[in-house]
Amino acid sequence: MSIELPPLPFADDALEPHLSAHALMLHHDKHHANYVAKLNALVENGPLAALPLEEIIHASEDDLARKDIYNNAAQAWNHAFFWNSLSADGADRPGGSLAAAIDKDFGSLAAFKEAFTKVAVGAFGSGWIWLVSEAGKLAIIKTSNAETPVGSHRVPLATLDVWEHAYYVDYENRRPAYVKAFLDKLINWNFAARNLDMALVA
Numbered sequence: 245m246s247i248e249l250p251p252l253p254f255a256d257d258a259l260e261p262h263l264s265a266h267a268l269m270l271h272h273d274k275h276h277a278n279y280v281a282k283l284n285a286l287v288e289n290g291p292l293a294a295l296p297l298e299e300i301i302h303a304s305e306d307d308l309a310r311k312d313i314y315n316n317a318a319q320a321w322n323h324a325f326f327w328n329s330l331s332a333d334g335a336d337r338p339g340g341s342l343a344a345a346i347d348k349d350f351g352s353l354a355a356f357k358e359a360f361t362k363v364a365v366g367a368f369g370s371g372w373i374w375l376v377s378e379a380g381k382l383a384i385i386k387t388s389n390a391e392t393p394v395g396s397h398r399v400p401l402a403t404l405d406v407w408e409h410a411y412y413v414d415y416e417n418r419r420p421a422y423v424k425a426f427l428d429k430l431i432n433w434n435f436a437a438r439n440l441d442m443a444l445v446a
C-alpha cells in the first residue's frame with residue numbers, strides 16, 4: 245500500500261481570480277505530488293510502508309533518523325488539509341458553534357482576521373498558519389517548514405500555506421494580499437466548523 249495523492253476537491257480554475265489554475269496546478273500536481281512521491285520512496289520496503297499517513301507522521305515525528313520521512317509525510321498531510329481549507333463558493337462567514345467560538349475567543353470575526361493576518365504576515369520563513377482548537381479554546385498558531393499539529397493536542401480546523409511556492413505565482417512577494425484573499429474569499433468555513441464539531445465531541 246502506498247500513500248496516494250488526493251485530487252483537488254474542486255476544479256483547478258474554481259478559485260480564480262484569487263488563486264489561478266496555473267498556480268494550483270503547480271502547487272498540487274508538482275509540489276504536493278512530489279512530497280507524496282518522495283514519501284513513498286522513503287518508506288518503501290521499510291517498517292512504515294503499510295501505515296496510513298497519520299501513523300507515519302506519528303512514528304517519525306520525534307525520530308531524527310526519520311526526519312526526511314516526517315517532513316514529506318507532514319507536507320503530504322498539510323497540503324491535503326489545505327485544499328480542504330479552501331472553497332470558492334462557501335459561506336463568507338462562519339456559522340453555528342464556530343461563529344460563537346470565534347466571538348468568544350477573539351472578540352469578533354474582524355478581530356480574528358486581524359489576529360490571523362498578523363501571524364501570517366509576520367511569519368518568518370516557510371510554514372503554515374493554523375486555526376486550531378486547543379483545550380476547548382480557539383488559537384492561531386504558526387508551524388515552521390513541514391511541521392504539523394495533526395495528532396497533537398491541537399486540533400486543526402483550517403490552515404493557510406505560507407511557503408512562497410503557495411503564493412508567488414499569483415501574488416509575487418505580496419503575502420498580505422494572499423492572506424487577505426484567503427480570509428475574505430477562500431477560507432472554507434464549513435470545513436472548519438465540521439472540524440470544530442468533531443473536536444468537541446471527541
Ligand code: MN3
Nearest residue numbers: 275405407410
Ligand atoms: Mn505548499
